[in-house]
Amino acid sequence: MKKLMNSPSTYVDDSLSGLTFAYPDLVRAGKTGRTIVRRAGVRKGKVGIVTGGGSGHLPLFCGYVGPGLLDACAVGNVFEGPTLQSCLDAIDMADAGAGVLLLYGNYGGDRMNFDMASKMTRVEQVRTVLGIDDIASAGPHERHKRRGVAGITLAFKTAGAAAEGGAPLEEVTRIAQKTIERTHSIGLAWAGCRLPSADEPLVDISDGDVELGIGIHGEPGIWRRPMAPVDALVGEMVERILEDRLPESDGNKVVLMVNNLGATPVDELFIAYRRAHEVLTTNDISIVRSFVGSFATSMEMAGMSISVCFIDDEIEPLFSAPTCSPFWSIQ
Amino acid sequence: MKKLMNSPSTYVDDSLSGLTFAYPDLVRAGKTGRTIVRRAGVRKGKVGIVTGGGSGHLPLFCGYVGPGLLDACAVGNVFEGPTLQSCLDAIDMADAGAGVLLLYGNYGGDRMNFDMASKMTRVEQVRTVLGIDDIASAGPHERHKRRGVAGITLAFKTAGAAAEGGAPLEEVTRIAQKTIERTHSIGLAWAGCRLPSADEPLVDISDGDVELGIGIHGEPGIWRRPMAPVDALVGEMVERILEDRLPESDGNKVVLMVNNLGATPVDELFIAYRRAHEVLTTNDISIVRSFVGSFATSMEMAGMSISVCFIDDEIEPLFSAPTCSPFWSIQ
Numbered sequence: 245m246k247k248l249m250n251s252p253s254t255y256v257d258d259s260l261s262g263l264t265f266a267y268p269d270l271v272r273a274g275k276t277g278r279t280i281v282r283r284a285g286v287r288k289g290k291v292g293i294v295t296g297g298g299s300g301h302l303p304l305f306c307g308y309v310g311p312g313l314l315d316a317c318a319v320g321n322v323f324e325g326p327t328l329q330s331c332l333d334a335i336d337m338a339d340a341g342a343g344v345l346l347l348y349g350n351y352g353g354d355r356m357n358f359d360m361a362s363k364m365t366r367v368e369q370v371r372t373v374l375g376i377d378d379i380a381s382a383g384p385h386e387r388h389k390r391r392g393v394a395g396i397t398l399a400f401k402t403a404g405a406a407a408e409g410g411a412p413l414e415e416v417t418r419i420a421q422k423t424i425e426r427t428h429s430i431g432l433a434w435a436g437c438r439l440p441s442a443d444e445p446l447v448d449i450s451d452g453d454v455e456l457g458i459g460i461h462g463e464p465g466i467w468r469r470p471m472a473p474v475d476a477l478v479g480e481m482v483e484r485i486l487e488d489r490l491p492e493s494d495g496n497k498v499v500l501m502v503n504n505l506g507a508t509p510v511d512e513l514f515i516a517y518r519r520a521h522e523v524l525t526t527n528d529i530s531i532v533r534s535f536v537g538s539f540a541t542s543m544e545m546a547g548m549s550i551s552v553c554f555i556d557d558e559i560e561p562l563f564s565a566p567t568c569s570p571f572w573s574i575q
Numbered sequence: 576m577k578k579l580m581n582s583p584s585t586y587v588d589d590s591l592s593g594l595t596f597a598y599p600d601l602v603r604a605g606k607t608g609r610t611i612v613r614r615a616g617v618r619k620g621k622v623g624i625v626t627g628g629g630s631g632h633l634p635l636f637c638g639y640v641g642p643g644l645l646d647a648c649a650v651g652n653v654f655e656g657p658t659l660q661s662c663l664d665a666i667d668m669a670d671a672g673a674g675v676l677l678l679y680g681n682y683g684g685d686r687m688n689f690d691m692a693s694k695m696t697r698v699e700q701v702r703t704v705l706g707i708d709d710i711a712s713a714g715p716h717e718r719h720k721r722r723g724v725a726g727i728t729l730a731f732k733t734a735g736a737a738a739e740g741g742a743p744l745e746e747v748t749r750i751a752q753k754t755i756e757r758t759h760s761i762g763l764a765w766a767g768c769r770l771p772s773a774d775e776p777l778v779d780i781s782d783g784d785v786e787l788g789i790g791i792h793g794e795p796g797i798w799r800r801p802m803a804p805v806d807a808l809v810g811e812m813v814e815r816i817l818e819d820r821l822p823e824s825d826g827n828k829v830v831l832m833v834n835n836l837g838a839t840p841v842d843e844l845f846i847a848y849r850r851a852h853e854v855l856t857t858n859d860i861s862i863v864r865s866f867v868g869s870f871a872t873s874m875e876m877a878g879m880s881i882s883v884c885f886i887d888d889e890i891e892p893l894f895s896a897p898t899c900s901p902f903w904s905i906q
Contacts, residue, residue: 246765246785246802248843248879255846258805262845265852266833266865302841322842434577437840454577473581474589502597507838509768509874510633511653512579514593515586521596534597537902538869543840546875548579571868573904 245438252440256299256321267570270310274337278330280306281316281337291407291416292338295348296326303571304540310569313404322439323461325353331361343369343413347420349392350374369413373420377429379488380457380466393460394503394540395427395551405565426494426554428485433458433505433547460542478519485552494554499563500531504538505547520550533563576769583771587630587652598901601641605668609661611637612647612668622738622747623669626679627657634902635871641900644735653770654792656684662692674700674744678751680723681705700744704751708760710819711788711797724791725834725871726758726882736896757825757885759816763808764789764836764878791873809850816883825885830894831862835869836878851881864894
């Protein structure tokens with residue numbers, strides 16, 4: 245498991261330099277160098293949206309900075325939360341007088357520094373919504389304990405569209421919260437990733453096995469078994485999502501994301517998509533929009549995740565609003 | 576090296592089903608089932624553009640069917656050329672009365688069936704342009720022998736924009752040819768991929784090694800050596816591209832693509848991008864547009880390729896023309 249890098253100590257900064265070099269019209273580094281912000285700044289009076297998290301997950305997190313999506317991102321070391329200074333910088337850069345929403349995954353390190361930054365910042369109005377879409381990380385009665393995975397990008401999309409459209413902070417916050425609550429994700433992996441400074445994989449999944457419910461840092465999943473046909477694996481993933489849905493709010497129209505956790509061939513993402521589509525359709529669920537590709541990765545982890553967002557008439561059009569970021573462009 | 580599939584025999588068809596299920600507004604299967612065509616059909620009087628090739632390379636080839644890009648794609652088995660019938664079907668579906676351009680990679684199997692199809696088809700005007708951008712596959716005096724790799728997608732973009740804009744067949748053909756001639760690619764890999772029906776990797780690159788110039792089916796490259804820092808590796812790749820450029824036509828403005836051959840972490844693509852940007856800029860070359868991501872893969876091959884297209888005032892605006900396909904959306 246070799247790495248394309250100069251050294252572990254330059255991994256993150258070299259990658260961020262590449263990102264800003266590649267998309268100079270869209271993004272630039274913020275004050276700390278570990279912040280990515282919109283090149284054009286934030287339109288006066290628009291609610292700012294900030295995310296942040298560890299490196300090693302691109303396009304999460306800083307790949308979603310741009311019109312119709314996010315305004316600033318605080319970037320940590322690989323699989324580590326961003327520093328307090330990066331969080332403060334990101335909040336500051338996203339502020340255009342209408343308040344700032346912090347929208348990031350439910351991880352201890354991220355929470356600690358973002359919470360402190362939200363108290364210390366000079367920005368008066370700051371709200372927080374946490375990504376908690378990973379259904380494998382806690383049961384239905386402990387949803388607040390769940391981790392955030394690829395499904396958070398769907399909340400970037402809806403909240404970003406609402407903010408771009410001029411919605412006030414409370415409204416953008418509500419849209420983000422609603423999207424998160426209606427989004428259910430689960431992962432599957434058959435080989436772990438390696439930290440730049442390590443010699444061995446972070447998680448060792450033996451030759452013939454696959455693990456259901458693994459997290460994007462290799463957090464333990466629900467079970468580990470011999471590799472099985474995709475129809476069985478994806479069938480179980482979608483069934484678990486359907487069991488997790490909220491009958492009082494989730495309807496029967498969804499946005500479906502099949503996300504590459506890293507090293508999965510694109511052809512195989514579509515093989516997985518086919519089965520997810522089949523199971524949802526058999527359950528009388530209508531898929532109104534699909535996203536297939538790399539949205540939230542774990543470096544070279546071989547695996548994929550499925551996210552289902554049960555939409556309603558309010559959030560459906562937000563998925564069609566135009567966006568332009570390094571990794572997500574919708575016309 | 577596990578595969579997310581039901582069986583080797585259903586690998587391609589399951590993947591194509593997934594693609595058409597995921598993007599029903601954009602694409603559908605053609606007559607043979609091994610053809611992907613635009614959902615909306617081809618506008619009457621527009622030049623049709625057809626590509627094709629083996630599976631296992633998504634987004635190549637069928638991921639680029641859509642407005643501003645291609646009209647039809649003939650799909651073969653994994654790493655095998657499409658059948659004659661698929662080629663005939665694709666040409667037929669792409670025809671809207673203004674002729675059809677065949678734009679595909681320079682591989683024996685693809686050429687055989689496309690050449691035969693271009694003679695057998697009822698479509699009167701058919702032209703062919705071959706992707707020959709892989710500088711590692713033959714020397715500068717044998718450019719016609721080179722293989723086509725990720726750089727062909729840049730010709731999809733320019734020829735697709737020209738055709739969408741109403742250019743006649745000779746013009747679309749000339750634009751494709753010009754883009755191909757000005758595009759130079761080279762690959763690098765540190766782990767091979769596995770065919771769905773095989774137990775072992777197609778190419779075995781030992782633990783500590785990296786191979787420069789490897790092809791997208793694992794064709795042998797220029798050298799195999801111990802893994803080195805990215806700045807040295809990417810530095811050599813870009814230097815080789817600069818040595819290969821045509822002084823009489825290539826200028827100093829380029830489109831730069833850093834392409835994931837499969838299993839490379841996205842963070843590392845940007846680490847590679849940073850160095851490519853540095854070497855080009857040091858050589859007084861201006862990068863006017865960048866593409867970083869998965870454009871032409873080799874299933875789970877761990878590696879990346881660099882493509883540089885030396886643009887001129889004619890083809891530069893074609894890169895900015897809007898497109899919408901399953902894998903490439905430009906606003």
